Amino acid sequence: MTNRKRPKVYITRKLPDAVETRMRELFEAELNIDDKPRTQPELVAAVKAADVLVPTVTDRIDAALIEQAGPQLKLIASFSNGIDHIDVDAAARKGITVTNTPNVLTEDTADMTMALILAVPRRLVEGARILMDKPGEWTGWSPTWMLGRRIWGKRIGIIGMGRIGTAVARRAKAFGLSIHYHNRKRVNPVTEDELEATYWDSLDQMLARVDIVSVNCPSTPATFHLLSARRLALMQPNSYIVNTARGDIIDEDALIQCLREGRIAGAGLDVFEKEPAVNPKLVKLANEGKVVLLPHTGSATIEGRIDMGDKVIINIRTYFDGHRPPNRVLPSRT
Numbered sequence: 001m002t003n004r005k006r007p008k009v010y011i012t013r014k015l016p017d018a019v020e021t022r023m024r025e026l027f028e029a030e031l032n033i034d035d036k037p038r039t040q041p042e043l044v045a046a047v048k049a050a051d052v053l054v055p056t057v058t059d060r061i062d063a064a065l066i067e068q069a070g071p072q073l074k075l076i077a078s079f080s081n082g083i084d085h086i087d088v089d090a091a092a093r094k095g096i097t098v099t100n101t102p103n104v105l106t107e108d109t110a111d112m113t114m115a116l117i118l119a120v121p122r123r124l125v126e127g128a129r130i131l132m133d134k135p136g137e138w139t140g141w142s143p144t145w146m147l148g149r150r151i152w153g154k155r156i157g158i159i160g161m162g163r164i165g166t167a168v169a170r171r172a173k174a175f176g177l178s179i180h181y182h183n184r185k186r187v188n189p190v191t192e193d194e195l196e197a198t199y200w201d202s203l204d205q206m207l208a209r210v211d212i213v214s215v216n217c218p219s220t221p222a223t224f225h226l227l228s229a230r231r232l233a234l235m236q237p238n239s240y241i242v243n244t245a246r247g248d249i250i251d252e253d254a255l256i257q258c259l260r261e262g263r264i265a266g267a268g269l270d271v272f273e274k275e276p277a278v279n280p281k282l283v284k285l286a287n288e289g290k291v292v293l294l295p296h297t298g299s300a301t302i303e304g305r306i307d308m309g310d311k312v313i314i315n316i317r318t319y320f321d322g323h324r325p326p327n328r329v330l331p332s333r334t
């Protein structure tokens, strides 16, 4: 970095050791060794003093917080792919640049999505729990016991064919699923050909025709409750839904209702509407074997977290070298 003064970087959560060591070498880094999520007053104090804020998805970087930032706060370099926890427009109004960490968690999140696509219809957790909780009760293989649903030959409908959606499609194709997708715009013809993918301009029509729905779009005001009660009702009773994107894209109460009434066969959820709170009705459905719940671990690999840290560092360094950081997130209006 050309600046002599090292930027003051406030990091809201504990990061992998290798990332923290590098941050300490390069910046005047304030770490969170205990990993206790920061309160809003702590964040207010941070934005009044730091040059850079490094938040994660568990922080609420809203307009009220950003408006209290001191003039020295130049950059919000989020340790995340999603940026729904940051009011990017409010940051832009204050002249604060926002960056994220795309690409490096695409494959990991797609792997976890595929794991849920397999786990729910094939009753993976239910079966494993029998051996963990009541091993003596297993009487051996049976032709009619613990039957799930076949994956091969079914249709998957991917909502959001960005990087992660496309990576899910590649995996799903390898498992013999035919690929259907809904996106704001069609993907390029080469990718569509490679995936033998069918584009649905109408989400409603796609939902009514697929066996597995995978939610892979970002959370934005436009995608809030995209899967509403009305849309969930369009799905077939033998179909499944998997969400590794953000909880608020699905109307969770409506989903619970559909699952309870058997209007959807099952769900695999890595994200929830009110994280970290998980609706007890979902936990009950999990105990009944209708859903598989994961604690937002879609991108949780050691390699991925280190790569995310590297991206944050590159974004900070590039900014303070006087260049446009590679992962700048643009506001909706400039």
Ligand SMILES: O=CC(=O)O
Pocket (backbone or CB within 6 Å): 057, 079, 080, 081, 082, 083, 105, 299
């Ligand atoms: O959900 C995780 C992320 O957006 O990085």
